[in-house]
Amino acid sequence: MAKELWKGNEAFAEAAIRAGLQAYFGYPITPQTEALEYMSSRMPELGRVFLQAESELGAINMVYGAACTGVRTMTSTSSPGTSLMMEGLSYIAATELPMVLVDVVRGGPGLGTISPSQGDYNQMVHGGGHGDYYPIVMAPAGVQETVDIVYGMFDLAEKYRSIGVVMLDGSIGQMIEPAEMPPMLEVRKDIPEWAVRGGSGKDKRILTSINLDPAEMEKMNLRLLKRWKEVEKNEVRFAEYYMDDAKIAIIGNGTAGRIALSAVRAARAAGIPVGLLRPISLSPFPVKAVQEVAAQVDNILVVEMNAGMMLEDVLKVVQGKTSVEFYGRIGGVMPYPEEILAEIQRIAANPSPINGHPRDLWIERIEPVINR
Amino acid sequence: MVALDIKDMEVVYQHPDSLANVSTHYCPGCTHGIAHRLVAEVIDEMGLAEHTIGVASVGCSAFSYNYFDFDFVQAPHGRAPAMATGVKRCKPDRIVFTYQGDGDMISIGAGEIIAAAGRGENITVIFMNNANYGMTGGQMAPTTLPGMKTTSSPNGRDVEQTGYPILASELLATQEGASFIARRSLHDPKNIRMAKKAIRMAFETQVRGLGFSMVELLSTCPTNWHMTPANAAKWMEEKMIPYFPIGDYKVHPALSELKV
Ligand SMILES: Cc1ncc(C[n+]2csc(CCOP(=O)(O)OP(=O)(O)O)c2C)c(N)n1
Ligand code: SF4
Numbered sequence: 323m324a325k326e327l328w329k330g331n332e333a334f335a336e337a338a339i340r341a342g343l344q345a346y347f348g349y350p351i352t353p354q355t356e357a358l359e360y361m362s363s364r365m366p367e368l369g370r371v372f373l374q375a376e377s378e379l380g381a382i383n384m385v386y387g388a389a390c391t392g393v394r395t396m397t398s399t400s401s402p403g404t405s406l407m408m409e410g411l412s413y414i415a416a417t418e419l420p421m422v423l424v425d426v427v428r429g430g431p432g433l434g435t436i437s438p439s440q441g442d443y444n445q446m447v448h449g450g451g452h453g454d455y456y457p458i459v460m461a462p463a464g465v466q467e468t469v470d471i472v473y474g475m476f477d478l479a480e481k482y483r484s485i486g487v488v489m490l491d492g493s494i495g496q497m498i499e500p501a502e503m504p505p506m507l508e509v510r511k512d513i514p515e516w517a518v519r520g521g522s523g524k525d526k527r528i529l530t531s532i533n534l535d536p537a538e539m540e541k542m543n544l545r546l547l548k549r550w551k552e553v554e555k556n557e558v559r560f561a562e563y564y565m566d567d568a569k570i571a572i573i574g575n576g577t578a579g580r581i582a583l584s585a586v587r588a589a590r591a592a593g594i595p596v597g598l599l600r601p602i603s604l605s606p607f608p609v610k611a612v613q614e615v616a617a618q619v620d621n622i623l624v625v626e627m628n629a630g631m632m633l634e635d636v637l638k639v640v641q642g643k644t645s646v647e648f649y650g651r652i653g654g655v656m657p658y659p660e661e662i663l664a665e666i667q668r669i670a671a672n673p674s675p676i677n678g679h680p681r682d683l684w685i686e687r688i689e690p691v692i693n694r
Numbered sequence: 695m696v697a698l699d700i701k702d703m704e705v706v707y708q709h710p711d712s713l714a715n716v717s718t719h720y721c722p723g724c725t726h727g728i729a730h731r732l733v734a735e736v737i738d739e740m741g742l743a744e745h746t747i748g749v750a751s752v753g754c755s756a757f758s759y760n761y762f763d764f765d766f767v768q769a770p771h772g773r774a775p776a777m778a779t780g781v782k783r784c785k786p787d788r789i790v791f792t793y794q795g796d797g798d799m800i801s802i803g804a805g806e807i808i809a810a811a812g813r814g815e816n817i818t819v820i821f822m823n824n825a826n827y828g829m830t831g832g833q834m835a836p837t838t839l840p841g842m843k844t845t846s847s848p849n850g851r852d853v854e855q856t857g858y859p860i861l862a863s864e865l866l867a868t869q870e871g872a873s874f875i876a877r878r879s880l881h882d883p884k885n886i887r888m889a890k891k892a893i894r895m896a897f898e899t900q901v902r903g904l905g906f907s908m909v910e911l912l913s914t915c916p917t918n919w920h921m922t923p924a925n926a927a928k929w930m931e932e933k934m935i936p937y938f939p940i941g942d943y944k945v946h947p948a949l950s951e952l953k954v
């Protein structure tokens with residue numbers, strides 16, 4: 323199929339439909355709403371389930387019910403809606419059901435702004451819901467990558483009976499880019515063994531997240547953890563650019579990574595040996611790739627559209643083996659490539675290890691910029 | 695000593711197939727058990743056991759899935775109508791019902807139940823109103839009567855501070871999408887028989903695809919009311935029914951001819 327122009331939100335909706343999505347439930351929220359609107363016409367047209375829920379609480383619990391019947395199901399929302407879904411996500415994880423969530427992240431905290439942000443990193447990657455559970459979280463950096471990741475996420479969710487999250491910032495939801503749609507898969511006819519179907523006696527199935535016996539809950543927790551270990555082994559994804567001879571590495575995901583790539587290209591043109599590591603799977607985190615980068619370069623610059631959430635994960639992996647700095651824009655502001663280029667030039671001019679926490683040093687640099 | 699030969703006797707009353715042959719964790723004299731039995735009898739009589747998916751809620755009935763002998767899922771507190779919606783939309787040829795307490799349905803889950811009724815969601819709700827939060831030890835619920843003592847209204851519910859009981863049946867009956875709404879009480883055999891008929895009507899509503907149906911069952915919680923089961927039944931008749939009148943609050947015209 324040829325490339326066409328697609329708006330990010332509509333593109334991921336169509337990609338999910340082509341992956342055999344059977345039931346979509348959602349609630350309007352900017353900058354994600356086009357996905358809900360797209361689903362409202364496309365899903366019924368194909369004889370599939372679409373329902374606008376009363377709230378994100380309603381939407382995630384409709385997904386919960388749908389997932390219990392074994393269908394491919396999903397919802398999409400943006401940050402305040404994601405917060406409301408945390409209860410349901412924890413329950414769904416505990417019931418070991420596959421589902422897909424697309425979170426089109428906007429600036430927070432609170433009602434915040436409708437501008438792009440990566441402020442949901444912690445609540446998605448480190449679990450905003452209660453208990454030990456482990457969603458797969460992927461962060462695309464453009465419309466085509468969003469399409470590809472959403473298309474494949476249903477298989478992953480089913481393989482690991484896990485929650486699959488695709489986290490994009492609002493700019494990817496809103497931008498229009500050429501993208502090639504994957505082929506339309508047939509809707510699955512069979513249903514998984516564990517799904518409820520209306521059976522009784524010996525054929526009765528129960529799907530629940532409660533077990534008052536802590537010993538049994540401990541076993542269940544261990545099962546989830548061991549399944550997660552498999553995900554960590556098999557599903558790490560990242561992209562590297564100009565890393566071969568790099569002495570400075572930028573680590574940034576999604577749109578922050580993409581903007582950083584422009585800065586890397588400009589710096590390379592000026593002869594600075596800088597490269598980019600762009601984690602695509604945020605959970606599982608590309609630990610080995612970051613370790614290798616840390617062993618290779620003298621300086622790492624983490625770039626994010628938050629106050630350094632992924633930074634903490636990078637610091638944990640690097641363990642002081644190389645100097646790590648941070649640059650972020652917060653609350654819905656996006657960095658310009660020039661800002662990141664200036665950071666690269668600053669580090670190239672003075673590559674000696676920093677003295678202090680990267681966040682503290684960044685605050686000193688960014689405060690005058692923010693208050694300008 | 696006379697040997698009784700039961701071989702030739704006719705069975706007139708037995709364990710419903712849809713009720714699993716296990717003992718429950720309900721307190722002695724609690725009406726949750728009666729309601730379970732009524733639902734199971736109706737499911738059996740309508741031949742629905744192979745076609746039904748129940749949605750348990752959070753409250754004393756959280757484990758109701760162990761007591762019914764057909765497929766069940768278990769919802770977060772208050773979210774059963776939304777979860778049931780997801781199940782029903784994906785399995786429209788199945789009978790889907792929720793079983794919810796008053797705290798679950800009309801406090802934390804008030805949004806979900808009103809939305810489901812408004813949508814005319816083709817599900818059935820069994821609503822167990824025992825005027826308190828049984829499972830957590832008898833705190834005040836939206837249905838707690840004025841002046842009623844609970845562990846979180848130790849001097850009796852003060853309407854100046856905490857307002858008045860929510861009348862769920864009256865409220866939901868105003869929704870166009872609701873097709874059958876009735877309130878019954880489980881305090882004596884006559885009323886229990888009436889309750890069963892209402893439950894039957896509610897499931898008939900769903901089978902006919904007429905939309906949302908709910909039966910509110912006034913229920914006892916002898917443990918947290920600090921009463922014997924008999925006194926609890928009497929208290930319910932004398933104190934609860936005047937506040938929560940039993941009756942049919944909404945009957946879809948297509949049901950009016952139906953005799954159950
Ligand atoms: C989100 C959440 N809040 C609170 C609780 C604690 N909780 C468990 S059962 C319950 C009350 C249930 O009362 P009701 O629905 O009236 O059922 P009953 O036990 O009286 O049958 C509460 C508050 C919970 N499980 N989840
Ligand atoms: S606490 Fe009350 S509602 Fe719960 S089982 Fe006991 S009597 Fe029934």
Ligand SMILES: [Mg+2]
Nearest residue numbers: 795796826828
């Ligand atoms: Mg109660």
